[in-house]
Amino acid sequence: xxxxxxxxxxxxxxxxxxxxxxxxxxxxxxxxxxxxxxxxxxxxxxxxxxxxxxxxxxxxxxxxxxxxxxxxxxxxxxxxxxxxxxxxxxxxxxxxxxxxxxxxxxxxxxxxxxxxxxxxxxxxxxxxxxxxxxxxxxxxxxxxxxxxxxxxxxxxxxxxxxxxxxxxxxxxxxxxxxxxxxxxxxxxxxxxxxxxxxxxxxxxxxxxxxxxxxxxxxxxxxxxxxxxxxxxxxxxxxxxxxxxxxxxxxxxxxxxxxxxxxxxxxxxxxxxxxxxxxxxxxxxxxxxxxxxxx
Amino acid sequence: xxxxxxxxxxxxxxxxxxxxxxxxxxxxxxxxxxxxxxxxxxxxxxxxxxxxxxxxxxxxxxxxxxxxxxxxxxxxxxxxxxxxxxxxxxxxxxxxxxxxxxxxxxxxxxxxxxxxxxxxxxxxxxxxxxxxxxxxxxxxxxxxxxxxxxxxxxxxxxxxxxxxxxxxxxxxxxxxxxxxxxxxxxxxxxxxxxxxxxxxxxxxxxxxxxxxxxxxxxxxxxxxxxxxxxxxxxxxxxxxxxxxxxxxxxxxxxxxxxxxxxxxxxxxxxxxxxxxxxxxxxxxxxxxxxxxxxxxxxxxxxxxxxxxxxxxxxxxxxxxxxxxxxxxxxxxxxxxxxxxxxxxxxxxxxxxxxxxxxxxxxxxxxxxxxxxxxxxxxxxxxxxxxxxxxxxxxxxxxxxxxxxxxxxx
Numbered sequence: 129x130x131x132x133x134x135x136x137x138x139x140x141x142x143x144x145x146x147x148x149x150x151x152x153x154x155x156x157x158x159x160x161x162x163x164x165x166x167x168x169x170x171x172x173x174x175x176x177x178x179x180x181x182x183x184x185x186x187x188x189x190x191x192x193x194x195x196x197x198x199x200x201x202x203x204x205x206x207x208x209x210x211x212x213x214x215x216x217x218x219x220x221x222x223x224x225x226x227x228x229x230x231x232x233x234x235x236x237x238x239x240x241x242x243x244x245x246x247x248x249x250x251x252x253x254x255x256x257x258x259x260x261x262x263x264x265x266x267x268x269x270x271x272x273x274x275x276x277x278x279x280x281x282x283x284x285x286x287x288x289x290x291x292x293x294x295x296x297x298x299x300x301x302x303x304x305x306x307x308x309x310x311x312x313x314x315x316x317x318x319x320x321x322x323x324x325x326x327x328x329x330x331x332x333x334x335x336x337x338x339x340x341x342x343x344x345x346x347x348x349x350x351x352x353x354x355x356x357x358x359x360x361x362x363x364x365x366x367x368x369x370x371x372x373x374x375x376x377x378x379x380x381x382x383x384x385x386x387x388x389x390x391x392x393x394x395x396x397x398x399x400x401x402x403x404x405x406x407x408x409x410x411x412x413x414x415x416x417x418x419x420x421x422x
Numbered sequence: 423x424x425x426x427x428x429x430x431x432x433x434x435x436x437x438x439x440x441x442x443x444x445x446x447x448x449x450x451x452x453x454x455x456x457x458x459x460x461x462x463x464x465x466x467x468x469x470x471x472x473x474x475x476x477x478x479x480x481x482x483x484x485x486x487x488x489x490x491x492x493x494x495x496x497x498x499x500x501x502x503x504x505x506x507x508x509x510x511x512x513x514x515x516x517x518x519x520x521x522x523x524x525x526x527x528x529x530x531x532x533x534x535x536x537x538x539x540x541x542x543x544x545x546x547x548x549x550x551x552x553x554x555x556x557x558x559x560x561x562x563x564x565x566x567x568x569x570x571x572x573x574x575x576x577x578x579x580x581x582x583x584x585x586x587x588x589x590x591x592x593x594x595x596x597x598x599x600x601x602x603x604x605x606x607x608x609x610x611x612x613x614x615x616x617x618x619x620x621x622x623x624x625x626x627x628x629x630x631x632x633x634x635x636x637x638x639x640x641x642x643x644x645x646x647x648x649x650x651x652x653x654x655x656x657x658x659x660x661x662x663x664x665x666x667x668x669x670x671x672x673x674x675x676x677x678x679x680x681x682x683x684x685x686x687x688x689x690x691x692x693x694x695x696x697x698x699x700x701x702x703x704x705x706x707x708x709x710x711x712x713x714x715x716x717x718x719x720x721x722x723x724x725x726x727x728x729x730x731x732x733x734x735x736x737x738x739x740x741x742x743x744x745x746x747x748x749x750x751x752x753x754x755x756x757x758x759x760x761x762x763x764x765x766x767x768x769x770x771x772x773x774x775x776x777x778x779x780x781x782x783x784x785x786x787x788x789x790x791x792x793x794x795x796x797x798x799x800x801x802x803x804x805x806x807x808x809x810x811x812x813x814x815x816x817x818x819x820x821x822x823x824x825x826x827x828x829x830x831x
Contacts, residue, residue, distance in 0.1 A: 172519075172797060172798075173496060173499075174519065174523055175519075176524070257665075275662040275665055276662060276666070279606055279666065280662055280664070281813070367608060367664070368605070368808055368811075369810075369811075380493075381801060384497055385798065385800075386801045386802060387797045
């Protein structure tokens with residue numbers, strides 16, 4: 129039974145939310161509406177005047193080869209990122225939850241990538257791909273490392289993905305670790321007494337308790353994957369050619385390089401719609417399976 | 423008690439911050455932001471600015487150089503945050519579009535441009551008869567070659583395209599690297615594209631025809647041959663050229679890894695910095711058989727005033743422009759940069775680019791053609807040419823050229 133608040137308290141609480149509401153309105157709602165307006169004009173980004181053209185930008189989106197290419201790239205990237213990061217996060221989380229030596233040191237080490245800015249990560253790995261990997265390739269005679277993987281159309285996708293994985297695994301792992309603490313120890317002990325194997329315990333007890341955290345990780349990693357921009361900009365700029373042009377990169381190029389700001393805005397809204405749809409589907413699908421929600 | 427002391431401290435900090443901000447404006451120093459886009463001369467400008475500030479105690483110039491400066495500038499213009507003073511390239515459609523939209527101060531017939539060479543000012547004056555840029559230096563592009571290596575292997579400078587190809591084949595047969603391509607950095611590729619457009623074809627009339635809808639890049643045989651030439655040259659370059667950036671390629675040439683390097687003279691300060699002992703010079707890229715070999719020229723550094731409202735800052739910016747375009751300072755700039763000056767009275771002292779500069783001075787040259795591209799064409803030329811090198815798809819590239827030149831749909 130929720131607690132009822134007095135009128136005075138109510139008013140105070142509402143007042144406290146006003147600054148945040150104002151900021152949210154100014155920094156999020158207002159640009160959103162402005163962006164929607166721009167997406168229906170032919171604005172080139174710097175001219176003083178724009179012409180309203182209705183939904184023409186949206187109609188042109190799907191016939192533009194580059195847009196289709198960027199959507200395919202971003203989806204492929206997102207799926208790969210989600211699968212690999214979540215698998216690693218769960219594996220690492222489980223490993224770090226057990227009592228091993230230097231547990232805290234390992235946890236700090238694995239969290240380290242999350243605190244470095246994405247651009248710095250991209251720039252440093254750019255140098256690593258040019259200087260370090262070729263030397264390793266020559267030394268161990270591994271063909272694929274011998275050239276700069278960022279310049280080769282067959283390997284650039286995996287090279288950039290590798291950097292993203294390196295960076296994005298940290299936070300989901302920490303969340304899984306936190307989630308593992310919510311598993312009541314009595315259930316595990318009872319299962320051990322009844323002779324359940326490790327994998328049975330994992331499947332029947334631990335995973336159900338991890339579903340809220342897992343759901344959140346899924347949303348976070350899908351978003352990271354579809355909106356990938358920083359690492360690509362820092363390492364390949366969308367190249368070579370158009371091979372790593374994600375939706376984010378294409379929006380940036382169209383808006384700031386190719387004088388098609390209106391088109392870029394419409395692409396942004398398409399992206400918004402896609403992510404919203406995926407997030408709703410995910411949360412809805414997993415909500416039914418949460419522990420204690422029956 | 424604690425709450426009050428915390429509150430007091432915060433107010434003190436806030437007050438001192440405001441007071442400091444207020445003082446900066448009051449003390450009479452005018453500070454202008456100099457948005458400098460040319461990475462090779464950042465150090466040089468630091469020195470020149472120090473001299474200028476010593477001579478003009480009431481003015482401070484803050485040089486700002488960022489990566490991807492073109493896009494940063496564009497987003498700043500979109501939010502009306504124009505830098506007080508900036509450098510730009512008048513051949514670039516970004517400059518032309520921004521000028522026509524009224525973002526820059528009109529410098530037509532302004533006294534600050536008095537010391538520049540009149541012909542050059544005329545060549546960058548826009549279609550509306552106005553000029554918004556004071557040119558400081560010219561650039562050109564050609565083939566850098568390592569003199570020491572050429573002497574060692576008794577190689578001769580080619581004067582025709584066939585001789586150039588034969589030279590590359592000879593070097594390759596020796597097991598050495600003839601050319602190094604910075605294909606990882608996209609703008610170097612559109613630089614090659616625009617050179618061939620004017621050198622091997624009648625690019626100016628062709629682009630105008632495509633723009634008017636009278637010609638189609640997709641079925642133009644000259645453009646096809648040009649695209650194939652770009653691909654043909656890659657066999658004389660390093661493996662996986664798309665993995666090498668402009669900085670890396672410059673360094674590799676300077677340290678003797680390749681015999682030659684197709685690049686603009688703007689690379690000279692960087693090459694000298696990477697290897698001060700390198701003995702090198704340049705020769706012009708030979709035109710295809712049957713055409714005269716000429717070199718490209720374009721304004722390399724142009725000064726533009728972005729602040730149109732604050733009178734004190736405009737005045738300070740104008741003083742700085744006059745300083746840089748004075749014969750004495752322009753001479754210093756030219757000596758370090760190795761570029762021919764656009765300022766009257768400056769002597770050209772660099773022997774590295776002399777063979778090309780001679781040709782510019784004898785008018786055996788053509789203007790950098792990219793000012794004819796459609797708005798946004800620069801970015802598409804960068805990506806499109808890189809895509810050509812990546813997948814060798816000439817048809818796709820020719821279709822992209824239609825967009826770059828602005829063919830009506």
